[in-house]
Structure formats: C-alpha cells, structure tokens
Amino acid sequence: MLNFEFYNPTRIVFGENTIQRLADLVPAQARVLVVYGGNSAKAFGTIDQVIQALGSREVVEFGGVEANPEYTTLLKAVDLIKAKNLDYILAVGGGSVIDGVKFIAAANKFAEEDKWKILEGTPLTQALPFGVVLTIPATGSEMNAGAVISYRDRGLKRSFHSPLVFPQFSIMDPQKTLTLPERQTMNGVVDSFVHIVEQYVTKDTGASVSDEFAEGLLRVLLKVGPKLKADPQCLPARSDLMWAATNALNGLIRLGQVTDWSVHAIGHQLTALYGIDHARTLAIVLPGVWEYKLEAKQAKLAQMGRKVFALESNDERELALATIVKTEEFFHSLGVATRLRDYNLGENAIPEIVANLEKIGATNLGEDKDIDYVASSKILTSRL
Amino acid sequence: MLNFEFYNPTRIVFGENTIQRLADLVPAQARVLVVYGGNSAKAFGTIDQVIQALGSREVVEFGGVEANPEYTTLLKAVDLIKAKNLDYILAVGGGSVIDGVKFIAAANKFAEEDKWKILEGTPLTQALPFGVVLTIPATGSEMNAGAVISYRDRGLKRSFHSPLVFPQFSIMDPQKTLTLPERQTMNGVVDSFVHIVEQYVTKDTGASVSDEFAEGLLRVLLKVGPKLKADPQCLPARSDLMWAATNALNGLIRLGQVTDWSVHAIGHQLTALYGIDHARTLAIVLPGVWEYKLEAKQAKLAQMGRKVFALESNDERELALATIVKTEEFFHSLGVATRLRDYNLGENAIPEIVANLEKIGATNLGEDKDIDYVASSKILTSRL
Numbered sequence: 213m214l215n216f217e218f219y220n221p222t223r224i225v226f227g228e229n230t231i232q233r234l235a236d237l238v239p240a241q242a243r244v245l246v247v248y249g250g251n252s253a254k255a256f257g258t259i260d261q262v263i264q265a266l267g268s269r270e271v272v273e274f275g276g277v278e279a280n281p282e283y284t285t286l287l288k289a290v291d292l293i294k295a296k297n298l299d300y301i302l303a304v305g306g307g308s309v310i311d312g313v314k315f316i317a318a319a320n321k322f323a324e325e326d327k328w329k330i331l332e333g334t335p336l337t338q339a340l341p342f343g344v345v346l347t348i349p350a351t352g353s354e355m356n357a358g359a360v361i362s363y364r365d366r367g368l369k370r371s372f373h374s375p376l377v378f379p380q381f382s383i384m385d386p387q388k389t390l391t392l393p394e395r396q397t398m399n400g401v402v403d404s405f406v407h408i409v410e411q412y413v414t415k416d417t418g419a420s421v422s423d424e425f426a427e428g429l430l431r432v433l434l435k436v437g438p439k440l441k442a443d444p445q446c447l448p449a450r451s452d453l454m455w456a457a458t459n460a461l462n463g464l465i466r467l468g469q470v471t472d473w474s475v476h477a478i479g480h481q482l483t484a485l486y487g488i489d490h491a492r493t494l495a496i497v498l499p500g501v502w503e504y505k506l507e508a509k510q511a512k513l514a515q516m517g518r519k520v521f522a523l524e525s526n527d528e529r530e531l532a533l534a535t536i537v538k539t540e541e542f543f544h545s546l547g548v549a550t551r552l553r554d555y556n557l558g559e560n561a562i563p564e565i566v567a568n569l570e571k572i573g574a575t576n577l578g579e580d581k582d583i584d585y586v587a588s589s590k591i592l593t594s595r596l
Numbered sequence: 597m598l599n600f601e602f603y604n605p606t607r608i609v610f611g612e613n614t615i616q617r618l619a620d621l622v623p624a625q626a627r628v629l630v631v632y633g634g635n636s637a638k639a640f641g642t643i644d645q646v647i648q649a650l651g652s653r654e655v656v657e658f659g660g661v662e663a664n665p666e667y668t669t670l671l672k673a674v675d676l677i678k679a680k681n682l683d684y685i686l687a688v689g690g691g692s693v694i695d696g697v698k699f700i701a702a703a704n705k706f707a708e709e710d711k712w713k714i715l716e717g718t719p720l721t722q723a724l725p726f727g728v729v730l731t732i733p734a735t736g737s738e739m740n741a742g743a744v745i746s747y748r749d750r751g752l753k754r755s756f757h758s759p760l761v762f763p764q765f766s767i768m769d770p771q772k773t774l775t776l777p778e779r780q781t782m783n784g785v786v787d788s789f790v791h792i793v794e795q796y797v798t799k800d801t802g803a804s805v806s807d808e809f810a811e812g813l814l815r816v817l818l819k820v821g822p823k824l825k826a827d828p829q830c831l832p833a834r835s836d837l838m839w840a841a842t843n844a845l846n847g848l849i850r851l852g853q854v855t856d857w858s859v860h861a862i863g864h865q866l867t868a869l870y871g872i873d874h875a876r877t878l879a880i881v882l883p884g885v886w887e888y889k890l891e892a893k894q895a896k897l898a899q900m901g902r903k904v905f906a907l908e909s910n911d912e913r914e915l916a917l918a919t920i921v922k923t924e925e926f927f928h929s930l931g932v933a934t935r936l937r938d939y940n941l942g943e944n945a946i947p948e949i950v951a952n953l954e955k956i957g958a959t960n961l962g963e964d965k966d967i968d969y970v971a972s973s974k975i976l977t978s979r980l
Contacts, residue, residue: 213839216608217609420836424809424812425808425809431808435804436804451597456805468610
C-alpha cells in the first residue's frame with residue numbers, strides 16, 4: 213500500500229426529510245446566495261423548502277447553472293454576491309451546481325482579475341463558505357474538494373482542487389432523487405462506476421481495505437442500476453445509489469492506491485466539443501483505455517472479474533477480457549451507449565479531440581503516464 | 597437504511613517514515629505535552645523520533661499511562677499541563693494512550709472540580725487540541741471522538757464522546773507496529789473484528805454500502821490475522837491491519853445501521869473487575885450475545901456466513917450458527933481464548949459482573965434494548 217494522507221471535514225446529513233436541518237447548519241446571520249440549475253429544483257418544490265428552512269436569513273436566488281457549469285455564467289453569480297454583499301452560498305442540485313458553487317466560492321475571494329487562472333492552477337488562499345443540498349447522485353462533489361468547469365467559447369473543460377472548497381455540509385435526501393429522469397439516474401450509476409474503477413483498476417499495491425471498499429461499491433452499483441431502471445420509485449435503491457456515489461469520490465477508496473484518470477481526461481474533451489453527457493463520455497472511453505492498457509491492468513481487471521462479476525477462470529487474461537465485456541454489457545443494460553458512432557461521431561472527430569487534449573497539455577495520462585496523444589488517438593479509434 | 601449524520605475532521609497521515617511530518621502538523625508555537633504508555637515507546641526510539649521532529653518546540657514528557665487508562669493517573673497529566681502552562685498534547689501509543697489524552701484534553705478545560713463527571717455525561721464545551729502518533733492498531737481511537745477511562749478504586753470503566761476530542765491528526769506508520777508482541781497484535785485483530793460486527797450483525801436495514809464495507813473489513817482481518825501470527829514482520833499485513841482497525845471504528849461503517857454494543861458493555865466489566873485484556877473480554881462475550889439473540893440476528897449472521905466466511909447453505913439458521921462457530925474458531929486460531937474458565941473465572945464471578953453492570957445502570961443493552969441484568973447473567977453463564 214502506498215503512503216497516503218486523508219482529510220475530509222464535510223458533514224454529511226443523510227436521509228428523508230433532512231432539508232429542514234438547514235435551519236441549524238447555515239450560520240444564523242448568513243446572507244445566502246441559493247444557487248441551482250434548471251427548473252426542476254423549482255418545479256418539484258425543493259427551492260421553496262430550502263427557503264422556508266432558511267427562515268429569516270437574507271436570501272438571493274441564482275438559477276440557471278448549466279450541466280457542465282459554464283465559466284461565464286458563474287462569473288455573474290460572483291458579481292451578484294458582491295452587489296448584494298452576501299457571505300454564504302448554498303448549492304441546491306447535482307454535481308454541476310456544486311462544482312459551480314465551488315468555483316463561485318473560490319472566485320469571490322480570488323485576488324486576480326482573470327478568474328480562469330483558478331482553473332490553470334493558481335492556488336487559492338481563501339474561499340467563501342458554502343453548503344450543499346444534493347438532488348442528483350453521481351459526481352461525489354458533495355463530499356470532495358474538486359470541481360470541473362467548462363468554458364464553451366474556448367472549448368475547454370478543466371478542474372481545480374483545494375481543501376478550501378470542501379462543502380461545510382451536504383444534506384442528502386434520497387427522496388429528492390425520485391423525480392430524476394431515467395437518463396440522469398443511469399448517468400449517475402455510470403459516473404460513479406467509472407470514478408471507482410479509475411482508482412481501483414490500476415496497479416496492485418496491496419491496498420486491501422481500499423480494494424474491498426471499491427469492490428463493495430461496484431457490487432452495490434451492479435445491484436441498484438438495474439433495480440432503478442425497472443423501478444425508479446424504489447427508495448432503498450435510491451438511498452444506496454446516493455451514498456455509494458458519494459463514497460466513489462470522497463477520497464476514501466483512493467487511499468494507498470495508484471490512480472488513473474485518463475478516462476476522465478479524454479472524456480472531458482467529448483463533452484467540451486460535442487456536449488455529450490459526462491457519464492456517457494466515460495462509458496465510451498473506458499473500454500478503450502482498458503484494452504490499450506490490458507497488460508498493465510490485467511491483474512486488477514482479473515481481480516475485479518472474480519470479486520465484482522463473480523467470474524471464474526484460472527486464466528488471468530481471459531478474466532481480464534471478460535471483465536471488460538461485462539462492464540460494457542452493464543452500461544448497455546442501463547441504456548448507455550458506449551461507441552462514438554452511437555453519438556454520431558466518426559473518424560474525423562478524432563484529430564479534433566486529440567487537438568483539444570494538446571491544447572490543455574493532457575499528455576502522459578494514466579497510472580503509468582504513458583498515454584500520450586498518439587495513444588489517446590488509438591484508444592479513440594478503438595471506440596468508433 | 598436509517599437516516600444518519602457523519603462528520604470526521606481528523607487528518608490521517610499514513611505510511612512509512614511519516615513521524616517527521618510532526619514538524620508541520622503541530623503548530624509552530626505549541627508547548628507540547630508528549631504522553632505515552634509503558635517503556636516500549638522509549639525503548640524502540642519512537643519518543644526520540646517524536647521529540648526530534650518537534651524541533652525547538654517546548655516539550656514535556658508524561659509516560660506511564662496504563663492499558664485501560666486510569667483516571668487518577670490522567671489527573672496528574674492535567675495538573676502537569678497547568679503547572680507547565682502547556683497548550684497542546686501529543687499522544688504516542690495505542691488506544692489507551694489516545695483515550696487517556698482525550699480525557700486529559702477535555703479535563704483541562706472542564707469547569708467543574710470533579711472531572712469524573714465527564715464520564716457521567718456532562719457535556720464538554722472546550723478541549724485542548726491534540727494529535728496522535730499511533731503505534732498499536734486496535735481501537736480506532738486515532739480517528740474517532742470517543743474514549744474509555746477506568747477508575748480502578750471504584751471498579752469502573754466508562755466512556756465519553758464529544759466532537760471536541762477528535763484528534764487533529766493521526767500519524768500512522770505501520771513500521772512502528774513491527775515490534776508489537778504477538779499478544780497485542782492478536783488483541784488488535786479481535787478488537788477490530790468485534791467493533792465491526794457490533795455495527796453490522798444487528799437488524800437488516802438495507803444499508804448496502806455499510807454492509808459491504810463491514811464485510812470487506814472482516815475479510816481483511818481474516819486474511820491478516822493468521823498472516824501476522826505466522827510472520828509478525830510482514831509489513832503489508834501490518835499496513836492492512838492498521839488501516840482496517842481505524843475504519844472499524846471511525847464512524848463510517850455504522851452509517852444507516854442499527855448498532856449493538858452490548859458485547860463492549862459487558863466486556864468492560866471483565867476488564868474493570870479482573871484486568872482481562874479488552875479484546876479478550878470481547879472474544880468471551882460475543883458468542884454468548886449472538887446465541888442469546890440468535891433469532892433477531894439470524895439474517896445478518898447468515899449474511900456474514902455467506903459473504904465473510906464463504907459458507908453455503910439454504911438454511912438460514914444453520915448458516916447463522918455456523919458463523920458463530922467460525923468466528924470462535926478464528927479467535928482460537930489467533931491464540932485468543934473465549935471462555936470464562938480460560939481466565940480462571942467460574943460461576944461465582946457472574947453475580948459480581950452483573951452487580952457492576954447494575955452499578956452503572958447498563959440495562960437495556962443491545963440493538964433491541966432487551967439485554968437486561970437477567971439476560972446478561974444468562975449470556976455470561978453460557979460462556980463459563
């Protein structure tokens with residue numbers, strides 16, 4: 213097991229009817245910007261509940277944060293906080309809203325004029341405090357200190373990380389996820405699945421606890437994905453998915469492990485260029501990365517085959533290959549297509565995607581840092 | 597899954613040669629009381645390493661904290677902090693030292709003269725900050741906010757909990773555990789095992805993630821226990837045990853679950869009265885509680901049999917009973933005896949133990965709160 217450090221101070225308040233806890237979780241004197249996405253948070257009454265729970269606190273609303281939150285939109289929220297002299301943010305939504313709020317919180321206290329520098333690695337020294345009401349299980353953003361922000365004019369999608377952007381708390385009421393469209397639910401299953409395997413299907417470092425936790429979370433996803441496809445109103449499955457998705461990316465399962473993240477790096481370009489749902493880009497790229505890195509990943513893929521898919525064989529390579537097939541079948545069973553052609557992209561898209569990787573210097577990807585632009589191109593070609 | 601709240605701000609620094617990190621983890625101006633137990637921390641050079649890492653900071657040493665830390669000993673440390681005007685504590689040791697430091701940290705800021713009231717439930721409003729260098733994996737105290745303190749003159753052993761006594765950080769270097777005597781290593785395996793099952797072998801609430809995490813940790817212990825009995829110098833197994841023991845009691849696996857803790861409540865009296873090692877008291881009591889509550893626990897015991905011991909049967913009761921047998925066999929394989937007679941205790945001890953439970957009002961134990969004094973007596977009788 214590799215040496216590691218773990219620190220995660222986010223308070224989780226999980227369960228039915230927990231939104232009212234905002235009354236004691238948000239500072240009594242806070243002047244709050246409530247940030248949300250599309251119309252569903254309004255339509256399903258969540259925003260009303262939130263505002264009621266905030267009681268007599270000063271509240272300003274900021275809706276319209278897009279899926280893959282857009283830099284230029286978020287800057288408007290930064291201006292609004294300044295104009296209204298607010299001092300606390302509440303994110304009500306899924307990963308896009310939470311990531312957006314992390315950026316708003318950071319940008320509000322960022323000394324330089326060009327806030328995009330936060331995405332280019334300038335370290336933060338301060339951020340506004342904020343809390344979360346989670347309505348979409350998928351990204352784990354509710355319990356981590358990272359965010360991914362898009363800049364559509366420049367075709368960019370980049371991430372930043374800082375311990376200053378851990379949410380102070382996240383309220384997770386699985387009832388709030390009962391109204392999610394099937395597409396978003398299944399995206400959440402796939403997104404969580406890929407978060408887990410990017411921290412698990414790498415080299416074997418002998419990190420038994422992290423391996424067991426990763427395998428356990430994958431088995432939970434294999435169980436709840438089909439259950440929710442058949443019965444979206446199944447609250448126990450909604451609860452399991454919600455808590456599994458958080459643990460998939462709260463830092464716990466990476467401890468002592470080597471991580472990969474090449475699937476995310478390549479996938480982000482598919483969203484930036486063509487607007488494909490984040491989870492679906494991962495489902496496209498993952499099998500390609502696994503096949504390309506078959507030799508290096510064979511031991512962990514075989515272990516995953518045995519422990520997650522209950523496959524049996526004495527041939528490690530056969531197990532590894534079967535695990536790739538089983539994973540792709542799992543995505544298909546959720547209605548998630550895994551080929552570029554399924555999203556109307558052909559061979560001519562590949563140079564464009566690779567050019568985008570070049571633009572942000574995303575060479576040397578993966579646990580061995582050996583996925584360069586040529587390798588990314590090969591991986592994408594295998595996914596036509 | 598039940599509603600839950602989770603908050604754990606302790607920073608974990610895990611791995612080889614991490615003690616030097618004290619230099620940046622302890623505040624630069626801190627005036628530090630370094631607290632340890634017996635002579636091993638001195639003899640094996642850990643205290644020297646710690647003091648070197650603390651550099652020019654003011655350091656006062658306080659050794660001699662006993663296994664099952666003693667109230668009257670700890671009060672001397674409280675006085676020493678006052679006399680020397682110290683403002684930070686560093687625990688170097690295992691659960692007893694850490695628990696002791698939690699009490700010292702709390703007592704230092706406790707307004708009332710009678711510090712035992714902390715153990716009787718008077719809530720804390722402040723505590724001194726402290727960090728940990730862990731040398732014995734077992735209790736999980738390095739990443740939780742609870743402590744168990746003994747008062748030998750009164751034959752008492754009680755616990756307290758407060759978010760104010762989370763360690764600020766815990767340094768966990770598995771190399772520091774290579775010199776542990778076999779007895780302490782095996783106690784650590786058993787202690788962690790019982791921590792897990794007291795949060796898992798209860799009612800089935802459908803908390804899939806917590807179930808998977810608990811089962812995974814139990815499988816890790818089943819693997820590393822025999823490995824370390826055969827080869828105490830196996831560093832990978834030392835690492836796995838150390839991290840598994842932390843996760844067994846850092847609050848993670850109880851989330852959404854019903855917990856039991858009757859085994860601990862009864863076991864504590866065996867330590868308080870007869871000085872039996874904490875872990876060994878748990879190994880004595882656990883099978884008795886499981887047999888007494890067989891009907892209520894049958895589903896989870898059977899699940900544990902299938903998923904942890906890989907037992908197969910269509911008969912749930914048979915699986916549950918086999919799980920109890922397998923668990924006791926596991927303890928025996930580690931050299932841990934599981935009967936009162938193995939510790940020279942006979943029938944006449946039972947009224948004495950039960951009288952102690954009565955003294956602290958430990959009736960209504962277990963997940964159904966139905967283990968009263970009569971039930972405790974029956975459970976103990978079954979363990980003669």
